[in-house]
Amino acid sequence: MTQTASEPPMKVAIIPVTPLQQNCTLVWCTKTMKGAFIDAGGDLDKLKLAVERSGVTIEKLLVTHGHIDHCGMTGILAKELGVPIEGPQEADRFWIAQLKEDGQRWGIQGEVFEPNRWLNDGETVTIGDLVLDVIHCPGHTPGHVIFYHAPSRFAIVGDVLFQGSIGRTDFPLGNHQDLIDSITQKLWPLGNDVTFVPGHGPNSTFGRERQTNGFVSDYVLG
Template sequence: MKAAIIPVTPLQQNCSLIWCTKTMRGALVDPGGDLDRLKLAVEKAGVTLEKLLVTHGHIDHCGQTGVLAEELGLPIEGPHEDDRFWIARLDEDGAKYGIQGKVFEPNRWLKQGDTVTLGELTLEVIHCPGHTPGHVVFYHAPSRFAIVGDVLFQGSIGRTDFPMGNHQDLIDAITQKLWPLGEDVMFIPGHGPTSTFGHERKTNAFVSDYALS
């Protein structure tokens, strides 16, 4: 498995291109905008896209997902259906944030325990509410790798002051669903640099073992 980060939108959201190196088939995770840049990155990597994956319904993460899916004839998988509320307001939020947004209906809503496939890879779906109620994380156990969207960042966690956000749900999701995966798991967050769960358990001011003790 390989992954590449392509920052998109004025909010510099980390869209991820992930692919199976054996088949060179893959997916874009959270293609929120700057579609020409994303298509160029896919072409340069020599990857054949199978689908588009979405962690949650915020405009910078999925505002242009429906447009790209229609243009390329690709299915959309994710997020959890509890984020239908957010996806339904993409047009409205696009005008608010100056990012073009278009409402879409995923081909498949995801839930805890589901899996998604890319080539010969299988990723686990982990429902991590709090930042949004329907936020999901994609985890590839053999690579010790996760794409966590806006659940967790290097040194921080996702905001919970948006509609339907819940701080305690977010803390519980991180500590009860992500930490047990192992300290060596490397993750790509929705914004900013990569990190590992172990580093965040030691140093994160919000969810380190010390901060929560």
């Protein structure tokens, strides 16, 4: 399949997975038809079906953070597909180390894995010919990262920010002030017109959240 003049360089499909309805995102480069899953937490049959329907070749798995609904089955899928795992930032190693126990607690299958590459703030990841910026956004978890494709004005933000809400910070090593700082100092500067996929629920834009979000709107933060 070749890219046409009217076709965007990047396409995205959102596949909610696990009983927690976590937004696993299939991102692909329309020029090469190479793709990646971001946060392949579970329901692998559903994910494989999405790949089949899209005609995409998965070349890697990306992870925003170490919570069970976001990466419980990432290690299993990586083995099945023979692809590497990139992310999150290494401060989330302790979360990944307890995926099996967390899986039993939540009734979700979880398997411990070691990423092929831990990610740090300011680095990039590639998907086909696409280049996504890695931005470290601690607060929900200490090693949380988000992925931003500047040409498309599009971000995958995991559980940092939601439509009308923000990530929980009552988990081990969560930090409310760190999360607020991540949102206001790392996300807002990207621009109001940036559309984002959150870890749960519907998409939104940074501008809309700056106007209406009851936790981090410009009005609330003064």
